[in-house]
Amino acid sequence: MMRRRTTLLASCTALALALGATACGGGPVSAGGGGKSLSGQTITVAGVWSGSEQKNFQKVLDAFTEKTGAKTQFMSTGDNVSTVVGSKIEGGNAPDVVMVPQVGVLQQFAKEGWLKPLSKTTEQSVDSNYASVWKNYGSVDGTLYGLYFKAAHKSTVWYSPDALDQAGVKPPTTYDAMLKAGHTVSESGLAAFSVAGQDGWTLTDWFENIYLSQAGPEKYDALAAHKIKWTDPTVVEALTTLGKLFKDKQLIAGGQKEALNTDFPGSVEKVFGPKPEAGMVYEGDFVAGVAKDQFGKKIGEDANFFPFPAVGGGKAPVVSGGDAAVVLKDGKNQKAAMQFLEYLATPEASAVWAKAGGFLSPNKKLDLSSYGDDVTRETAKSLVAAGDSVRFDMSDQAPAAFGGTKGAGEWKLLQDFLRDPSDPKGTAAKLESAAAKAYQG
Template sequence: MRLQRTTTTLAVALVLAATGTACGSGTGSGSSASAGSQELKGQTVSVAAVWTGSEQDNFKKVLDAFTAETGATTTFISTGDNLSTLVGSKIAGGDAMDVVMVPQPGVLAQFAKQGWLEPLAPATTAAAKQNFASVWSDLGTVDGTQYGLYFKAANKSTVWYNAAALQTAGVQPPANWDELLKVGRAVSDSGTSAFSIAGQAGWPLTDWFENVYLSQAGPEMYDKLTKHQIPWTDPSVIKALTTLGRLFGDPALVAGGTKGALQTDFPTSVQQVFGPQPKAALTYEGDFVGGVISGDLKKTVGQDAKVFPFPAVDTGKAPVMGGGDAAVVLKDGKNKTAAQKLVEYLASPQAAEIWAKSGGFLSPNRAVALSLYPDDTTRQFAKSLIDAGDTFRFDMSDQAPAAFGGTAGSGEWKDLQDFLANPADVQGAANKLEADATKAYKG
């Protein structure tokens, strides 16, 4: 999982030149080629995704296993965040890749409406129906046709905390929002700021809001707001902003106050809690925080750094919200038969288990054994994702037009930054959000 959401525009350009492409081979080295049917021997499948580094390496292990099973050679293309632009330019140039891992439902829908995608093969949709909650198939479906298979997921309903700081304050992880505020004040009274909030970019603030809103208003209202079927001035939005403002507006709960939070980027928000000289006790973001803790900060997840589910708000249920990457087959790809077989393979528990063992991965496939995940914390994330079933909701801003939900310095990102700066102005924040949403959704 990338450490922040992609900011690709939903207006996919066909004529922009492709840049920043890094290629590598995923030819089968994971097991003996004789182990599979070799039905695709001599064929090549090109696969594009935003993944780099360890994510790319681990996905190539999955591609290697596909090669060993089928004989097909695979080529991986790293797109960077400009996935939409690259895919469009490749199609325009007659050099379309075969499979693309799409990180936003809005981009997937745009691709489908452009006529770029092949419907998934019946064997794939049948596997998805058997082993995935229906919400995942719905996310990959446009106008009644399923085009996307979600292979990798993220749980963004997780609050991380410095175990020593909570122990010093004499408090336990909270079960609900009111308890969360009490824990934060107890930590503050013990001499450590409560929350390090990453407000510099804006995207973590959308995740804060989405968790509060999903729990407080419920999945049906969440869906309506996602589609802009209700305005951002709706009483349910006012209530959620008021609730969030109780945390944002309390100087005892925010490290550096709102001004400091607005200058804190995502990596710094994690470092302020788990670095050599902690400035705060808790931070909020998704399961991918664990990669920063163990990789960059060399701390042990589950010991130095612990996590609890985002707490339930009022009488609602604890939210489970997140993201994911869906495999789609391009209509203009050179090898659609092998491409469909690859996506069918990605729908199997065997494919997901390869990456699950390596870490940094969650699967929405409920046939994947939790025991295969490398540690208790990751198992906790995966179980929460599976147990949520159809109550899971995809990141709201990732489903919105990019002009509203995915652009730094404008739309929802900027409006929530302004709200963080002045949490008392709930109505003003709602009015700005509605004006920007109306403009973007009409566009």
């Protein structure tokens, strides 16, 4: 879905690196030398990517071809991966590999019996090269089905250095300090935050960062699995914290009404466009691509980020998203598909897209020099350093009816809460009602 994908994503200029980096030293790795063992075979790979993301992933596919001789075909599914893949399976034309953008969809595919367990070689690479949390998110009932190749870091607050300098404030390290800094920015002539309320997914991300920091990872996991109800006091507390921001007209560009009419690209424009209206915008690392490609900003100079700050007495959160590669049972070339996933599990494969830009890898063996600029390196370093404290986007773990549908479920209810944040307890009750129905279904 466009949430977290953004075909506007883009690349930061990359180092003139050869096609990859070794796991330990950062020296060049040749994409060849694979013996062309798959010559004459073709694998079909389906995913949501289009635009620059598809173009950059094609470089990974081309590197695999150069290494193995296998031909590849990419099929863009659009947002509704499960429907498209299901119809392809029913029609006897299943792709070999699918890049799945949500934990909930991966679990759905496994429960439908559509997936093959990944090879021992891939599993060994995951055990060696990834924090165990990524293996957990790629597994269903203890069996590894998904390899997380591309990740997003969704605990980054992006800001205009000029705006903060003009206000005389430095990047804050606590949530309260962030709101205080926001008031100072507002007093200097710009609103503090641009909020993309028209896109409900951005509001779920705001909630998730606050909840993870304030309630802690155990409660986060329980709420993500609906093992505790949305009426739990920790949810009401997080909504109350979020509501303080939403109802403060000094802090939000144009107030609640304008926020509800601002989509994600528009929220970035309000900070980094030709006529700035706000000093900061919260969203994932993909903000950098929009700021650079759409508005010509130099990342690290004209646009920078600070980590989403700790809330209350909690730790600073690290919320992530990502795309997992899976192999379909009904694909026509499973052997080559398995070898493709073995390749994707290597730092060599990740280095190809890291070089192209607009990419983060959860593979801790990928040399950070593979990334093309210091800000992307810092973002990647933060994601990998978080280790097992990383938590996958909660709404992406939920059934789509609750966590991933425009105008329904969590998206709509948090938009309603932005419109009127006066009743956190009532909003929690509505969220629980919608969640109960979706999880039961």
